[in-house]
Amino acid sequence: MMWFFLLSDAFTFSSLLIAYGALRFSAYAWPSAALVFQSVPGLIEHGAPLVFVGLMTFILIMSSVTMVLAVEAGHRNARKEVIGWMIATVIGGLMFLGCQALEWNHLHSEGFWWSSIPTSPEKLQEFFAVGVPYAAQAASAHQFANLFFTITGFHGFHVFTGVVINIIITVNVLLGTYEKRGSYLMIEKVGLYWHFVDLVWVFVFTFFYLV
Amino acid sequence: MSSHATDTHAEHGEEHESMTKGKIWKVFFILLGITCVEFIIALILVPKGIIPGHIANPLYIVLTLFKAFYIIAYFMHLKFEKTGLIISIVVPVLFIIGLILVLTNESHHWITLRG
Numbered sequence: 467m468m469w470f471f472l473l474s475d476a477f478t479f480s481s482l483l484i485a486y487g488a489l490r491f492s493a494y495a496w497p498s499a500a501l502v503f504q505s506v507p508g509l510i511e512h513g514a515p516l517v518f519v520g521l522m523t524f525i526l527i528m529s530s531v532t533m534v535l536a537v538e539a540g541h542r543n544a545r546k547e548v549i550g551w552m553i554a555t556v557i558g559g560l561m562f563l564g565c566q567a568l569e570w571n572h573l574h575s576e577g578f579w580w581s582s583i584p585t586s587p588e589k590l591q592e593f594f595a596v597g598v599p600y601a602a603q604a605a606s607a608h609q610f611a612n613l614f615f616t617i618t619g620f621h622g623f624h625v626f627t628g629v630v631i632n633i634i635i636t637v638n639v640l641l642g643t644y645e646k647r648g649s650y651l652m653i654e655k656v657g658l659y660w661h662f663v664d665l666v667w668v669f670v671f672t673f674f675y676l677v
Numbered sequence: 678m679s680s681h682a683t684d685t686h687a688e689h690g691e692e693h694e695s696m697t698k699g700k701i702w703k704v705f706f707i708l709l710g711i712t713c714v715e716f717i718i719a720l721i722l723v724p725k726g727i728i729p730g731h732i733a734n735p736l737y738i739v740l741t742l743f744k745a746f747y748i749i750a751y752f753m754h755l756k757f758e759k760t761g762l763i764i765s766i767v768v769p770v771l772f773i774i775g776l777i778l779v780l781t782n783e784s785h786h787w788i789t790l791r792g
Contacts, residue, residue: 469766480776480777515720520716527712528705658753
């Protein structure tokens with residue numbers, strides 16, 4: 467059943483990403499990813515494109531690995547190892563959410579938010595290639611801001627629910643629920659959800675930060 | 678995978694061929710490697726003009742699909758599931774890809790409509 471839930475969730479995400487692609491390809495100009503995402507919040511203000519999001523991607527892939535390792539330990543009914551890997555996965559998820567909060571906060575401090583863009587034309591020009599007319603900048607910056615916060619927000623919400631579910635499962639492992647049941651199948655099911663969250667991020671990362 | 682034939686006949690509740698630790702790390706390094714290649718393209722090859730942007734974009738998408746394949750097939754162990762499940766998951770996803778291709782093509786015409 468988890469597979470079919472994930473398939474329906476994949477439909478939702480792809481409809482969001484398709485809308486993003488259609489709007490972006492039909493726009494006259496688009497904010498340059500290398501100019502919008504060039505800071506590491508708290509450390510480097512300018513000139514470090516993709517570094518922070520690279521870190522976020524690494525954290526999420528890493529937590530996916532710890533999740534598979536938890537599943538693998540579950541197959542061997544090794545309770546202690548399952549606990550260790552599950553806690554590592556929860557920490558990875560929380561780190562990702564923390565990074566995303568910093569990223570959002572940074573963009574918000576630049577003036578981006580839902581239906582809100584930097585007010586001064588000079589500030590807005592910082593995110594575009596030279597020579598794009600202001601009207602085109604304003605129009606596509608609005609679309610960019612709305613789509614970015616909606617899609618990463620929806621993904622972040624999935625990460626958040628994933629972390630909550632992982633915590634519940636970890637508590638169940640600590641209480642010995644699956645030990646009594648004799649099977650750690652639940653770990654596999656939440657693992658599927660967690661990998662799906664990672665999978666969606668792979669696409670969000672490509673379409674927002676690379677393309 | 679040679680394990681496919683054996684795991685479909687395995688006992689109920691134990692139908693998943695488990696990933697060994699070595700395999701897990703191998704997949705992890707493949708994912709990490711693909712991400713590094715994407716970074717090299719985005720940070721070095723495109724700014725220096727070795728690869729033009731209109732070639733880099735399809736390249737990113739192909740690399741992303743490779744990553745998606747490794748996550749779904751190995752981490753989500755779809756590769757080791759029953760054929761019926763694999764088909765019922767993969768076919769709808771193919772329709773999504775079709776829709777993406779149709780709509781990106783369509784959106785190119787919207788530019789002219791917008792004037």
